[in-house]
Amino acid sequence: MRLTSLLLIAAGPVSWAAGAVKLLNASYDPTRELYQQVNAAFVKQWKAKTGVDLAISQSHGGSGSQARSVMDGLQADVVTLALAYDIDAIADKAGLLPRNWQSRFPDNSSPYTSTIVFLVRKGNPKRIKDWNDLVRPGVSVITPNPKTSGGARWNYLAAWGYALRQSGNDESKAMDFVARLYKNVPVLDSGARGATTTFAQRGIGDVLLAWENEAFLAIDELGKDKLELVAPSVSILAEPPVAVVDKVAARHGTAAVAKAYIEFLYSPEGQEIAARNHYRPRLKEVADRYGSQFPRLALFTVDEVFGGWQKAQKKHFDEGGTFDRIYRPGR
Amino acid sequence: MPARAQSDDQKIQDLEQKVEELDQRVKVTERNNELKDEDAAAQAKNAASVTADTGGFTIRSNDGNFLLKIGADLQVDNRAFVGDGAAAGADTILLRRVRPTFSGTVYKYVDYFFRPDFGQGTTVIYDAYLELKYVPAAKVRVGKFKPPVGLERLQSDDDTSFVERGLPTLLAPSRDIGYQISGDAIPNLVNYSVGVFNGVPDNGLSDAAVSSHRDYAARLFLTPFNGAARNPLSGLGFGSGISGGGVDGIALPAYKTFGQTTFFTFASGVTSAGHRTRLSPQGYYYLGPFGLLTEYTLTEEGFKKGLVQRDIAFRAWQVAGSYILTGEKKSFASPTPKKAFDWRNHGWGAVELAARVGDFSAERGIYNYGFASPATSPRRAHEWVGGVNWYLNRLVRISTDYGHTDFEGGAANGNRLPERALIGRFQINFI
Numbered sequence: 145m146r147l148t149s150l151l152l153i154a155a156g157p158v159s160w161a162a163g164a165v166k167l168l169n170a171s172y173d174p175t176r177e178l179y180q181q182v183n184a185a186f187v188k189q190w191k192a193k194t195g196v197d198l199a200i201s202q203s204h205g206g207s208g209s210q211a212r213s214v215m216d217g218l219q220a221d222v223v224t225l226a227l228a229y230d231i232d233a234i235a236d237k238a239g240l241l242p243r244n245w246q247s248r249f250p251d252n253s254s255p256y257t258s259t260i261v262f263l264v265r266k267g268n269p270k271r272i273k274d275w276n277d278l279v280r281p282g283v284s285v286i287t288p289n290p291k292t293s294g295g296a297r298w299n300y301l302a303a304w305g306y307a308l309r310q311s312g313n314d315e316s317k318a319m320d321f322v323a324r325l326y327k328n329v330p331v332l333d334s335g336a337r338g339a340t341t342t343f344a345q346r347g348i349g350d351v352l353l354a355w356e357n358e359a360f361l362a363i364d365e366l367g368k369d370k371l372e373l374v375a376p377s378v379s380i381l382a383e384p385p386v387a388v389v390d391k392v393a394a395r396h397g398t399a400a401v402a403k404a405y406i407e408f409l410y411s412p413e414g415q416e417i418a419a420r421n422h423y424r425p426r427l428k429e430v431a432d433r434y435g436s437q438f439p440r441l442a443l444f445t446v447d448e449v450f451g452g453w454q455k456a457q458k459k460h461f462d463e464g465g466t467f468d469r470i471y472r473p474g475r
Numbered sequence: 476m477p478a479r480a481q482s483d484d485q486k487i488q489d490l491e492q493k494v495e496e497l498d499q500r501v502k503v504t505e506r507n508n509e510l511k512d513e514d515a516a517a518q519a520k521n522a523a524s525v526t527a528d529t530g531g532f533t534i535r536s537n538d539g540n541f542l543l544k545i546g547a548d549l550q551v552d553n554r555a556f557v558g559d560g561a562a563a564g565a566d567t568i569l570l571r572r573v574r575p576t577f578s579g580t581v582y583k584y585v586d587y588f589f590r591p592d593f594g595q596g597t598t599v600i601y602d603a604y605l606e607l608k609y610v611p612a613a614k615v616r617v618g619k620f621k622p623p624v625g626l627e628r629l630q631s632d633d634d635t636s637f638v639e640r641g642l643p644t645l646l647a648p649s650r651d652i653g654y655q656i657s658g659d660a661i662p663n664l665v666n667y668s669v670g671v672f673n674g675v676p677d678n679g680l681s682d683a684a685v686s687s688h689r690d691y692a693a694r695l696f697l698t699p700f701n702g703a704a705r706n707p708l709s710g711l712g713f714g715s716g717i718s719g720g721g722v723d724g725i726a727l728p729a730y731k732t733f734g735q736t737t738f739f740t741f742a743s744g745v746t747s748a749g750h751r752t753r754l755s756p757q758g759y760y761y762l763g764p765f766g767l768l769t770e771y772t773l774t775e776e777g778f779k780k781g782l783v784q785r786d787i788a789f790r791a792w793q794v795a796g797s798y799i800l801t802g803e804k805k806s807f808a809s810p811t812p813k814k815a816f817d818w819r820n821h822g823w824g825a826v827e828l829a830a831r832v833g834d835f836s837a838e839r840g841i842y843n844y845g846f847a848s849p850a851t852s853p854r855r856a857h858e859w860v861g862g863v864n865w866y867l868n869r870l871v872r873i874s875t876d877y878g879h880t881d882f883e884g885g886a887a888n889g890n891r892l893p894e895r896a897l898i899g900r901f902q903i904n905f906i
Contacts, residue, residue, distance in 0.1 A: 217538065284499065330503040333510060348502045 173335035207294025226294020546906030623668035688721025710761030733878030734896030749777025793833035853885025
């Protein structure tokens with residue numbers, strides 16, 4: 145065990161205190177509670193396995209913002225972001241990990257999934273049942289900014305996907321639908337957690353478009369007497385991916401522990417933690433145990449409806465994309 | 476239910492709804508303001524900082540990876556010549572140096588420095604280099620800069636105690652393009668520099684090599700008592716610079732007096748040929764307000780005229796002393812006045828007296844082989860210079876120097892007439 149410590153110190157150009165290894169996980173906004181528990185469990189497991197003390201730090205923010213921070217120099221050994229496009233950007237623009245990163249771990253490097261649901265006030269006073277209720281006059285919708293938040297991009301695509309289904313794949317009708325939805329958005333937070341704060345704590349809006357896990361968390365915290373979850377008829381399968389940032393991990397000498405950390409997310413213990421935090425686990429035995437907590441709804445994927453994240457990003461969220469055309473603040 | 480009660484209930488419901496709507500509007504406004512403040516705080520945190528102080532104007536990125544400093548060096552001289560040796564039309568007021576400076580650091584370990592000069596009606600790039608500091612004891616400098624030979628040449632022109640450098644500097648290169656590794660072999664005690672350059676004339680600079688020969692330069696400088704508390708020798712520094720290389724094709728030097736008059740030129744048809752070696756033992760000593768700087772430079776260079784090719788030795792030395800009357804500590808850099816000049820607040824700046832003697836000579840063979848004419852180029856110049864420097868503050872200095880130079884040779888009937896030059900300078904420098 146002592147030899148492992150010495151090798152870790154010798155492997156990297158950065159000098160660590162003898163026996164202590166540090167990891168930084170740059171994650172998206174609503175995963176604080178998840179990774180608090182994951183980190184505590186993994187640190188314990190790593191110590192038992194290798195005898196090495198490990199300290200894992202977290203950085204949270206909108207998924208797009210986090211990706212930009214890593215590209216600008218944030219020394220994240222691993223990234224656990226909201227969508228594959230953000231990690232693709234780190235690979236393509238900064239070259240910090242290989243372009244085939246998504247094939248290095250199972251299930252396209254998504255150890256858990258989620259979806260987008262509605263969080264409404266207790267009693268659902270505005271009678272919100274499905275996506276078309278969000279565009280009614282007088283309904284105030286809270287969703288974050290898709291330019292900075294990965295969750296917001298899932299929200300946007302979920303709404304667009306619904307509208308395509310309703311209109312027989314008419315893109316112009318889908319655009320009109322999403323434009324009317326964003327006209328009902330009074331506040332645009334930078335990340336999913338900020339949007340939850342706006343809705344749940346500031347009491348703004350009638351409905352929050354939320355990650356499913358975030359909706360459950362808000363109900364757990366504020367109470368079932370304040371909020372309730374509404375599952376729409378259809379939503380998007382959100383697959384938040386994870387990756388080792390190879391060049392940073394190599395520089396820090398943490399490649400092995402970073403890989404083990406990601407693999408832990410797929411382990412029975414990691415999957416159990418994910419399910420307890422209301423993420424849909426991949427491991428069947430855990431999914432079967434926790435299946436009843438998750439609403440049943442029809443799910444479509446980004447690949448099926450939009451041809452993948454590269455196409456969706458370019459069409460909708462890049463400079464001059466459809467979001468820029470439909471959202472005008474204050475109008 | 477009575478109609479009136481229904482109407483009242485409806486009114487109450489309407490009012491409640493309006494209150495709820497107004498409450499939502501207020502909350503939305505407050506939240507949007509909160510988000511704007513958060514954005515502004517995040518931007519301020521990431522914003523670059525801009526400062527302006529005695530070091531110039533500085534722009535620094537928030538993460539410290541990018542630094543740009545903008546400085547300037549401006550010298551306005553009044554040159555006057557007195558006595559029989561004064562050449563007609565030589566008195567002048569001129570912009571001696573007009574040098575904006577752009578310097579900084581990128582990614583913490585790479586320094587860059589760019590300094591052109593627009594003085595005296597010309598545009599010359601004096602310094603343009605970058606320096607890699609990944610290993611502090613072996614910094615790698617690449618570009619155009621001062622080769623490590625002459626001591627006074629290495630001193631910044633705004634820090635010298637005299638408006639013009641001494642005679643040994645005539646034999647040292649001014650700027651050259653090349654590579655250099657330098658650093659402290661022993662921190663703060665032993666400094667070394669080793670470099671390879673294109674090769675330039677004495678006191679000259681150039682932007683391209685004239686042949687495939689290179690000039691190799693090295694310098695070792697010791698400050699063995701540096702930092703030793705209460706040690707009178709803590710201000711002692713000594714060492715030597717050396718250079719050597721081929722000179723084929725390099726332009727011939729022209730040596731100038733204190734008054735910047737060319738006193739020595741080579742005869743027509745002479746070219747540099749063969750090899751040149753320079754040796755420059757040097758040293759300084761500072762103790763409180765007192766400073767002493769001395770150097771001796773020996774150059775042996777090959778010249779050719781027709782079929783005659785010979786090595787000619789040039790020697791120059793100087794001893795320069797100064798004393799700061801107002802008590803500030805003298806060092807290799809300019810002193811910072813204890814109190815900047817402001818007569819309203821009884822601040823008078825710092826005042827320094829300086830004096831030097833120096834000598835320059837070429838071996839007699841320079842005449843014997845026809846490389847120079849004794850009727851036009853004296854083979855010896857001996858100077859003494861006295862001056863006063865008034866440092867108004869850290870950045871501004873007013874200087875007056877008087878220099879007297881005697882010559883041996885250089886006139887048809889014997890010795891060239893002495894030069895008596897009085898030079899006044901207004902200078903501002905921040906970098």
